Amino acid sequence: MESKKIVLALGGNALGNNAEEQLELVKNTAKTVVDLISQGHKVVIGHGNGPQVGMINLAMEYSATQGGGTAAMPFPECGAMSQGYIGYHLQQAVQTELANRGIKKEVACLVTQVVVDPADEAFKKPTKPIGAFMTKEEADKIAEEKGYVFVEDAGRGYRRVVPSPQPKRIVELNVVNKLVEDDVVVITVGGGGIPVVETETGLQGTAAVIDKDKSCAKLAADLDADILMILTAVDRVCINFNKPDQKELAQINLEEAGQYISEGHFAPGSMLPKVEACMSFVESKDGREALITSLEKAGLAMTGETGTKIVAK
Numbered sequence: 246m247e248s249k250k251i252v253l254a255l256g257g258n259a260l261g262n263n264a265e266e267q268l269e270l271v272k273n274t275a276k277t278v279v280d281l282i283s284q285g286h287k288v289v290i291g292h293g294n295g296p297q298v299g300m301i302n303l304a305m306e307y308s309a310t311q312g313g314g315t316a317a318m319p320f321p322e323c324g325a326m327s328q329g330y331i332g333y334h335l336q337q338a339v340q341t342e343l344a345n346r347g348i349k350k351e352v353a354c355l356v357t358q359v360v361v362d363p364a365d366e367a368f369k370k371p372t373k374p375i376g377a378f379m380t381k382e383e384a385d386k387i388a389e390e391k392g393y394v395f396v397e398d399a400g401r402g403y404r405r406v407v408p409s410p411q412p413k414r415i416v417e418l419n420v421v422n423k424l425v426e427d428d429v430v431v432i433t434v435g436g437g438g439i440p441v442v443e444t445e446t447g448l449q450g451t452a453a454v455i456d457k458d459k460s461c462a463k464l465a466a467d468l469d470a471d472i473l474m475i476l477t478a479v480d481r482v483c484i485n486f487n488k489p490d491q492k493e494l495a496q497i498n499l500e501e502a503g504q505y506i507s508e509g510h511f512a513p514g515s516m517l518p519k520v521e522a523c524m525s526f527v528e529s530k531d532g533r534e535a536l537i538t539s540l541e542k543a544g545l546a547m548t549g550e551t552g553t554k555i556v557a558k
């Protein structure tokens with residue numbers, strides 16, 4: 246198989262919801278990553294942090310306000326903590342899997358900042374689900390106590406939402422590029438990257454969570470990758486999802502993707518940003534392709550046996 250530069254965007258099922266679960270699940274994730282490396286591909290890893298940043302924020306806030314005695318922890322710092330904690334587990338798991346298969350390759354997790362526009366309309370309208378799923382009653386109670394915003398998330402319960410601005414610039418891109426060129430497996434733009442704004446005195450963290458699929462699409466374009474691969478819980482994107490006439494999509498072009506979006510087939514906050522991220526990468530240069538599939542089927546998607554491929558025409 247021809248060697249490709251692949252940016253992987255890892256979704257929630259690659260990570261689980263707590264440290265114990267995550268440590269176990271990243272072993273599977275690492276198998277997928279190393280399978281792709283064994284097929285001869287260069288792999289760069291990005292990942293989400295929605296459940297994790299919500300958990301860290303809630304824990305820090307609880308401790309600061311309910312007598313735990315810790316100082317308040319700003320939201321961007323919670324994002325940075327999630328990046329370090331997830332990156333640590335992924336790095337260790339990929340190192341172990343490479344060693345188990347006798348593959349000599351270094352792995353590095355990079356704390357990565359991503360510049361956003363403070364005037365981004367997203368700051369006025371929170372859309373990014375974070376933390377655990379709740380019942381309507383639980384969500385209403387916290388919304389009243391803390392003023393947080395909650396939405397119903399794709400039929401799976403209620404989740405807090407925070408602003409999710411567009412990624413404008415990956416601050417550490419040159420370092421990532423050097424490491425990739427040096428054949429290091431890099432874990433970067435964790436949780437979409439720590440959102441920062443440019444100020445007269447330098448970069449400053451801002452309370453938001455960037456969509457990791459969008460940051461991975463930008464990373465893939467900036468690194469001149471061949472493929473953006475988004476790994477989530479479903480083998481293929483569907484139209485009429487969860488309806489009796491549901492149909493899996495093996496390949497769609499940009500025009501078809503736009504048509505399906507306008508018909509409302511992809512849920513906002515879950516599948517829609519994934520399809521949009523793929524479209525932006527595919528549009529950015531001729532020959533670029535994107536794949537959406539499950540963690541388990543990544544290898545099969547590379548050989549065209551499953552997954553949804555998004556192509557220009």
Ligand SMILES: Nc1ncnc2c1ncn2[C@@H]1O[C@H](COP(=O)(O)OP(=O)(O)O)[C@@H](O)[C@H]1O
Binds near residue numbers: 293481485512514
């Ligand atoms: N049209 C669709 N086709 C397939 N899955 C969809 C569709 N619309 C919504 N989904 C849901 O989107 C989920 C993926 O989004 P999400 O859970 O946010 O991803 P992540 O893996 O990044 O956490 C799928 O597991 C599925 O439940």
Ligand SMILES: NC(=O)OP(=O)(O)O
Binds near residue numbers: 293296456
């Ligand atoms: N940052 C981000 O997109 O996280 P999730 O993938 O967990 O929603």
